[in-house]
Amino acid sequence: MTDLPEGYRDADVERWIPEPAKAAERTPFERDRARIVHSSALRRLGAKTQILGLGSGDFVRTRLTHSLEVAQVGRELGKALGCSPDIVDAACLAHDLGHPPFGHNGERALDAVSREIGGFEGNAQTLRLLTRLEPKSIDPATGRCVGLNLTRASLDAAVKYPWREPAAPRRPDGTESRKFGVYEDDLPVFEWLREGSVGTQQSFEAQVMDVADDISYSVHDLEDSIVYRSMKLSTLRDPGQARDVIAHVREWYGAGEDEPLLDALARLQAFQWWADDYDGSRRSLAALKDMTSQIIGRFAQAIITATRAQHGEGALTRHDASLVVPQDTLDEILMLKGIAVHFLMAPRETSPTYAKQRKVLQELVRAIADRGAAAMEPQFALDYAEASGDAERLRVAVDQVASLTDTSAYNWHHKYCLSP
Incomplete structure (x- = not known):
């Protein structure tokens, strides 16, 4: 077997069903990523809604393009922080595989129709797909499909919410959360992949995947709000509009206070690259792309700097480190999410x-x-x-x-x- 990357152990490359040794030109984590890339579930994401429906425009983001963007951000973060870029890349590509048609709207519909059997949650469905539904490996003892049969480390990295529904933590405002990562009948493989973990703590690679997802959709949903809903960021110079956005932040995410979020918006507005006005020209499209790039770079660098300050240099892996996201960065991400909710997502609710x-x-x-x-x-x-x-x-x-x-x-x- 190829030598393990620094910071990883033999248990990290174990698979639910042992497989014969393969040629050593690829690491087990590279094989995991390849299995996801070649999966039918990933291909299907190309025709599933991200935020805007597929008929909204020729260049609308789909679940697949979103996943590719998350993987690019996550891979660079993982590389800078000393965990396996292939594990993070695989987790990012896999993180939305379980989402149904019509995005989160479809998720709510399936949850309602299946409440009597434990409901539906896109992240729990992702684990089910990776370990049961996607045809790649078969358990020779039972003849049953075991999904892609990924390594323990890669499966753990793909679990965004490492708890059952009854253990789901409440949102910051104390309201109920419906986010969980495993159905009751998938508990055996979940317990196996979580060996070596502490409580409901995400693995380090899952934390990187999670923040890469937050960064990507906060920035790109903002971009889609501007391009497809003709929203102008200049409207947020009006304090009343900004506070309306914050009201949606609290309604949708159960978090956020007025002054920190207003400060977050002010910090972003102070940059020269903040694109107040958009008119659809190539010049404004270029300015918008520069803004999204600058924001992603700003968030990533803040996280890398803070995490390294706490943990020092070297490999940061699995359950031996925690990602550090500065509060200013969290506030800025939350404000960008709120802008997309206010101008793009909330108006759809009554359509x-x-x-x-x-x-x-x-x-x-x-x-x-x-x-x-x-x-x-x-x-x-x-x-x-x-x-x-x-x-x-x-x-x-x-x-x-x-x-x-x-x-x-x-x-x-x-x-x-x-x-x-």
Whole structure:
């Protein structure tokens, strides 16, 4: 076997199902990344909504392009902080694999229709996909699929919320959080991958993936708000508008105080590259791209500097270090998220299309669960046939619908719910 990167141990490269030794030209972590790159689940993200629907414009971000952007940010952060760039890259590429059609709107719809069997959570679905649904490796003892059979370190890095639903922490304002990382029937592999961890602490690589996700979507959702909703950042010079944004921050994220968030906005507005006005010209597009690049670099450097100040140089890996994100950086990220919520995401909540999407997915789950294996793709049909009860059969129907793209969800709904 290739020598392990600094800071990693033999347990980190173990797989749920042992595999024969392979040629040493690639590390186990490089193989993990390659398995995700070649997965059908990653390809499907190219036709799944990120924030704006796929018909919103030719250059709209999809779940796939978002994942690629997260991976680029995460890989550079991981390299600078001394953990395996391949583990972080793999985790970033994998972090949204479990998301269903229509983005978070679809996630809420599937959660509602499956509440009686433990609900639906995109991150828990990602773990299910990586360890059960994506066909790559088979357990020779049982004949069952074990997903991509990634190493322990890579699986742990992909778990954004390392707890069951009952253990989900509350949001900063004390309200309930619906974020969790594992369904009850996936606990055995979850407990295996978490060996060596402490409580609900994310692995260091998962922390890097998590902040890379926050950086990417806070900056790029802001960019999409400007390009696709013709929002001008200059409107935020109005204190009333800025406070309206902060109100949405508290409503959506249960966090944030007025003065720190206003200070965060003021810091960003003070930079020469802050693009107050956008008119769609190449000059303004270039200025917008420069702004997003500058912000990403600002956040990344602040995190690298703070983390190195606490831990020093050398490899920072797994459960031997914690990422340090300065409070100013957290406030700036949260303010950017709030801008996107205020101008882009919140207005969608009352749109007829948004309600239609939820209706489509919920009706489709019920129709497929009733029709059974005949309405499913072959791999899900076999899961349905082997299910031991109604709860397991409903979970298979949810797995099938969650795997669909936006377009195929509409097509399947027309076929199974509308056609005579």
